[in-house]
Amino acid sequence: MEFEKIIAQANPQGDLRLLQITDTHLFASRGTGLLGINTLDSFKAVLDQIQQDQAEFDWIMATGDLSQDHSERSYQRFAEGIACLQRPVLWLPGNHDFNPVMWQTLEQSGISSAKQLVSDHWQLILLDTQVPEKPHGYLAASQLDFLTQALHEYPNKHALILMHHQCCPIGCQWLDQHNLKNSDHFYQAIQAHSQVKAILFGHIHQNFEYQQGGIAFIASPSTCIQFLPLSKDFALDQQQPGYRCLTLHRNGSISTRVKRIEGQRFLPDNQSQGY
Numbered sequence: 001m002e003f004e005k006i007i008a009q010a011n012p013q014g015d016l017r018l019l020q021i022t023d024t025h026l027f028a029s030r031g032t033g034l035l036g037i038n039t040l041d042s043f044k045a046v047l048d049q050i051q052q053d054q055a056e057f058d059w060i061m062a063t064g065d066l067s068q069d070h071s072e073r074s075y076q077r078f079a080e081g082i083a084c085l086q087r088p089v090l091w092l093p094g095n096h097d098f099n100p101v102m103w104q105t106l107e108q109s110g111i112s113s114a115k116q117l118v119s120d121h122w123q124l125i126l127l128d129t130q131v132p133e134k135p136h137g138y139l140a141a142s143q144l145d146f147l148t149q150a151l152h153e154y155p156n157k158h159a160l161i162l163m164h165h166q167c168c169p170i171g172c173q174w175l176d177q178h179n180l181k182n183s184d185h186f187y188q189a190i191q192a193h194s195q196v197k198a199i200l201f202g203h204i205h206q207n208f209e210y211q212q213g214g215i216a217f218i219a220s221p222s223t224c225i226q227f228l229p230l231s232k233d234f235a236l237d238q239q240q241p242g243y244r245c246l247t248l249h250r251n252g253s254i255s256t257r258v259k260r261i262e263g264q265r266f267l268p269d270n271q272s273q274g275y
């Protein structure tokens with residue numbers, strides 16, 4: 001499949017500034033929640049927090065699980081909410097998404113389906129790791145081809161690769177079963193490309209930053225429920241929903257921070273055994 005490519009300008013300092021929003025798990029119905037948290041309310045609270053923080057970014061990256069019920073209305077709710085930030089959005093699907101409806105509804109809402117963004121010093125490559133009706137991820141041959149082609153196309157630009165599933169262990173045993181199953185294929189595809197500086201993912205509903213072999217592995221809190229780091233079995237965290245800002249500098253380094261909603265407004269139902 002041929003994907004649209006976006007050419008974007010760095011800011012005057014040569015930086016590309018991103019906001020990551022992930023795992024909104026929205027429903028068609030206004031009143032539905034996930035494990036005791038109303039996901040539309042928590043999404044809106046994160047959007048309010050971003051505006052209150054006067055966070056500075058030029059692009060929004062939505063890294064999957066935008067919907068929990070596959071409905072057109074849930075994707076419209078995402079588009080309606082994110083519009084308040086007045087910045088362009090790129091997205092990729094998560095295990096809970098339904099790609100055909102997601103693609104069509106977001107496009108109808110004016111959100112680009114591009115999966116490659118090329119700027120002065122960086123390129124971003126957004127991959128689809130979804131396996132229909134499975135919680136784990138897999139990169140199909142077509143996605144690996146797209147990745148390889150994109151890396152060959154811009155050998156002199158730093159690369160940030162985005163995908164929903166984690167390609168490295170994160171230390172939560174139950175979540176590490178739902179990882180990217182063919183991470184060996186992924187590493188083979190990137191190993192000859194030293195311009196790959198970071199992998200950004202969603203899915204794990206927690207703050208995660210890890211560095212190995214010159215590559216940063218980064219994930220972020222969901223805008224709804226949080227999973228407890230380093231837990232063997234399914235466990236929820238009392239930490240609040242949040243978002244991440246990343247500045248991709250011209251020299252290939254990255255500054256990044258996570259910010260959560262202030263207070264204790266969103267507390268999950270701790271009796272939940274899974275999701």
Ligand SMILES: [Fe+2]
Pocket residue numbers: 023025065094096203204205222
């Ligand atoms: Fe999720």
